[in-house]
Amino acid sequence: MIHQDVVQIQTSGRGTYAIDTVIRDVLGKSRLRRGVVNLFVQHTSCSLIITENADPDVRRDLEALAADWAPDGDSRYRHDLEGPDDMAAHARSVITHTSLSIPFSDGGLLLGTWQGLFLWEHRQAGHLRSLVVTVMGEAR
Amino acid sequence: MIHQDVVQIQTSGRGTYAIDTVIRDVLGKSRLRRGVVNLFVQHTSCSLIITENADPDVRRDLEALAADWAPDGDSRYRHDLEGPDDMAAHARSVITHTSLSIPFSDGGLLLGTWQGLFLWEHRQAGHLRSLVVTVMGEAR
Amino acid sequence: MIHQDVVQIQTSGRGTYAIDTVIRDVLGKSRLRRGVVNLFVQHTSCSLIITENADPDVRRDLEALAADWAPDGDSRYRHDLEGPDDMAAHARSVITHTSLSIPFSDGGLLLGTWQGLFLWEHRQAGHLRSLVVTVMGEAR
Numbered sequence: 001m002i003h004q005d006v007v008q009i010q011t012s013g014r015g016t017y018a019i020d021t022v023i024r025d026v027l028g029k030s031r032l033r034r035g036v037v038n039l040f041v042q043h044t045s046c047s048l049i050i051t052e053n054a055d056p057d058v059r060r061d062l063e064a065l066a067a068d069w070a071p072d073g074d075s076r077y078r079h080d081l082e083g084p085d086d087m088a089a090h091a092r093s094v095i096t097h098t099s100l101s102i103p104f105s106d107g108g109l110l111l112g113t114w115q116g117l118f119l120w121e122h123r124q125a126g127h128l129r130s131l132v133v134t135v136m137g138e139a140r
Numbered sequence: 141m142i143h144q145d146v147v148q149i150q151t152s153g154r155g156t157y158a159i160d161t162v163i164r165d166v167l168g169k170s171r172l173r174r175g176v177v178n179l180f181v182q183h184t185s186c187s188l189i190i191t192e193n194a195d196p197d198v199r200r201d202l203e204a205l206a207a208d209w210a211p212d213g214d215s216r217y218r219h220d221l222e223g224p225d226d227m228a229a230h231a232r233s234v235i236t237h238t239s240l241s242i243p244f245s246d247g248g249l250l251l252g253t254w255q256g257l258f259l260w261e262h263r264q265a266g267h268l269r270s271l272v273v274t275v276m277g278e279a280r
Numbered sequence: 281m282i283h284q285d286v287v288q289i290q291t292s293g294r295g296t297y298a299i300d301t302v303i304r305d306v307l308g309k310s311r312l313r314r315g316v317v318n319l320f321v322q323h324t325s326c327s328l329i330i331t332e333n334a335d336p337d338v339r340r341d342l343e344a345l346a347a348d349w350a351p352d353g354d355s356r357y358r359h360d361l362e363g364p365d366d367m368a369a370h371a372r373s374v375i376t377h378t379s380l381s382i383p384f385s386d387g388g389l390l391l392g393t394w395q396g397l398f399l400w401e402h403r404q405a406g407h408l409r410s411l412v413v414t415v416m417g418e419a420r
Contacts, residue, residue, distance in 0.1 A: 001278075002174055002175055002277060002278050004174060004243065004245060006250075034282055034284060035282055035414065035416065036318050036414050036416060038176050038241050038243060040241070040242060040243050040250065041252075042250065042251065042252030042255065043252050043254075043255070044190065044191050044192045044252070044254055044255055049374050050324065050373075050374075050378045050379075051324050051370055051373070051374055052324045052359075052370055055359055055361070057357075057358040057359040058359045058367065058370050060358060060359075061356065061357050061358060061359050061367050061370075061371070062370070062371060062374060064356045064357075065349075065350055065354075065371050069205075069209070069349070069375070070205055074205075076201065076204045077197075077201050077204075078197040078200060078201060079192075079195055079197040079198045079200075079201050081195070087198065087201050090191055090192055090198050090201075090202070091201070091202060091205050093190075093191070094189050094190075094191055094202060094236060095209070095235050095236065095375050096374060096375065098190045098240070098255075099190075099240055099241050099242065100378070100379055101241055101318050101320070101379050101381055102320060102379065103284065103318060103320050103412045103414045105284060110286075110320065110322065110412050111322065112321075112322030112323050112324070112410065114323075114324055115322065115323070115324055115378075130252065132243045132250050134175065134176050134243040136175065136176060136276065136416065137282060138281075138282050141418075142314055142315055142417060142418050144314060144383065144385060146390075178316050178381050178383060180381070180382060180383050180390065181392075182390065182391065182392030182395060183392050183394075183395070184330065184331050184332045184338075184392070184394055184395055185332075209345075209349070210345055214345075216341065216344045217341050217344075218337040218340060218341055219332075219335050219337040219338045219340075219341050221335070227338065227341050230331055230332055230338050230341075230342070231341070231342060231345050233330075233331070234329050234330075234331055234342060234376060235349070235375050235376065238330045238380070238395075239330075239380055239381050239382065241381055270392065272383045272390050274315065274316050274383045276315065276316060276416065
């Protein structure tokens with residue numbers, strides 16, 4: 001059986017936004033017991049990651065590394081219509097994840113103790129982001 | 141219900157190749173209404189990405205960044221049997237995607253306006269690439 | 281139909297560990313014929329990759345590149361509670377894969393000839409890693 005919702009996440013600029021709660025809400029509404037939840041952001045300048053949820057310095061350090069992986073305003077970029085963070089955002093999206101698939105059982109996400117789900121906004125400005133949540137599994 | 145096809149993509153060397161149309165064709169044939177499509181390339185020297193589909197400079201700039209992420213002919217590589225692009229191709233595959241899962245509804249892919257699906261050939265020479273498309277969902 | 285197992289992988293420190301056999305075992309037990317297998321590691325300091333399985337130098341070279349992507353003990357890291365490999369491990373996890381989805385048919389994984397499945401331990405010390413394997417598909 002399948003349950004599908006689109007949820008909106010308002011970001012306030014570059015950084016990570018916890019989405020565990022909103023995903024758990026959709027999973028609860030699905031009333032499914034066991035299977036896989038697929039998350040999909042409908043954008044090419046933000047992405048999804050699973051990372052350590054306890055120490056916010058982890059996400060701060062990821063941001064520092066992302067500046068190496070895909071610097072803002074790199075002199076080689078031709079695509080800069082929306083500013084120095086435009087191409088950097090597309091590249092950071094490509095090397096992280098547009099889509100994540102997470103197993104669940106007994107109606108709960110099978111995340112490890114330290115795993116948090118985050119939407120990573122790569123643009124400097126805030127954006128309204130659409131996230132498609134598709135729950136596929138067995139009924140309770 | 142499940143529909144599964146293998147499609148072949150002929151590349152003509154390093155670069156990105158739009159695969160939206162071929163995926164939509166398989167989805168149409170499946171006659172499924174709602175669920176998730178899984179794409180899987182059966183190779184370790186090309187990959188799949190979702191990125192901006194309007195300005196080709198985005199993919200050109202990604203190529204420039206990939207030369208930082210995994211340069212051709214890096215002096216540290218031991219694996220160079222098939223040339224300077226051999227190991228670079230494996231590495232670029234690992235930090236992008238062998239597999240993508242995309243939701244669909246009413247028989248249509250739930251891609252955002254600017255999202256395109258691309259096979260990224262990382263080898264300098266053209267290759268025939270096999271892509272497994274598995275549609276899982278509810279019947280119409 | 282869905283079959284779900286949690287398997288434990290004991291690592292002995294940084295490096296790659298072949299997991300094809302353990303995944304094939306779970307797939308066999310599921311008795312499902314066609315669909316998608318989802319792999320999910322419940323950790324933020326190891327990850328999953330699909331890469332060339334013939335020449336071990338490929339994985340050695342990936343390790344060398346990972347030292348560029350996310351160096352141990354980078355001076356910018358604030359998160360270093362568990363040592364110089366702590367933050368590097370989280371970052372390497374984020375740019376590779378916590379989750380992989382692989383199609384199967386006739387009860388066999390649809391991997392290409394040279395594709396191997398690996399758990400990549402990013403910590404210097406060995407760890408016991410939990411891997412959730414969810415098989416979704418049609419019965420035989």
